[in-house]
Amino acid sequence: MLAPKSFRATGETTVHEAGSVLQRRGTVLTHVLHLDSGKVAVGLADQGTMAHEHGTMAHAMGSLDAPFWLNAGCAILHQRAVVDIVATTRAEVLRVPVANFEAGLKSLPTAAFDLLRDVALAHRHQAELAVSRLGKDAEARCAEWLLRHAEPAASQPGALAVFLRERKRQIAAQLGIAPETFSRVLRQLRERSLISGSGRVLNLIDPGGLKALAGT
Numbered sequence: 001m002l003a004p005k006s007f008r009a010t011g012e013t014t015v016h017e018a019g020s021v022l023q024r025r026g027t028v029l030t031h032v033l034h035l036d037s038g039k040v041a042v043g044l045a046d047q048g049t050m051a052h053e054h055g056t057m058a059h060a061m062g063s064l065d066a067p068f069w070l071n072a073g074c075a076i077l078h079q080r081a082v083v084d085i086v087a088t089t090r091a092e093v094l095r096v097p098v099a100n101f102e103a104g105l106k107s108l109p110t111a112a113f114d115l116l117r118d119v120a121l122a123h124r125h126q127a128e129l130a131v132s133r134l135g136k137d138a139e140a141r142c143a144e145w146l147l148r149h150a151e152p153a154a155s156q157p158g159a160l161a162v163f164l165r166e167r168k169r170q171i172a173a174q175l176g177i178a179p180e181t182f183s184r185v186l187r188q189l190r191e192r193s194l195i196s197g198s199g200r201v202l203n204l205i206d207p208g209g210l211k212a213l214a215g216t
Helices: 004-010 072-077 098-105 110-134 138-148 168-175 179-191 207-214
Strands: 012-016 021-023 031-037 039-045 057-065 084-087 091-097 160-163 201-204
Touching: 004 031, 004 091, 004 098, 031 072, 031 098, 057 110, 072 098, 072 110, 091 098, 138 168, 138 179, 138 201, 138 207, 168 179
Parallel strands: none
Antiparallel strands: 012 091, 021 084, 031 091, 039 057, 039 084, 160 201
8 A cells, every 4th residue: 555665766765773763752754764674673762872863772662673664654644753763673764755755645545545544543542552651660660560470488488579580681571661771770679678689589678668669
């Protein structure tokens, strides 16, 4: 329905290295992006790394593999970008000026355009909901996760501990945050004497404090 080849003549192909910021959340679209090759992460980027042209994800929503229209829905709805997009591999991107993309849409039958708009609107609502959930403080989500996975500690009657049976990278993905963010939050919780321990066992020193942090 929206074949990239039909926009090649009016677009420009650019190459981006891993870590390159392809889209910043909240910005007005000037180009519609089609991922020709490579892979990208979508979500909420670490704002401390977004000042220049490279960034890392603080709260990941998922990843997309080529070929894929990255922000066509925003253009169809005349909306700002809803997520940050960062290349996780070397990526080739077709950049089509919004005006040229909209001109291409006018060639579609009315029924086809209406279908595209409805799909784009549904996707937009889902993305906005996901972003609002990801916006919850990383510490709160980690505290909630620790409480949910707490087990009786064998070393001390009545105490609670969390046994990390998965890699930290996998746990971070479940929480929708970067592995570096998960490690940083655990360090902060240790510094505040809410948890202790390292390696595969985390002792919950102050479950009440964790509950307050989690908002439960």
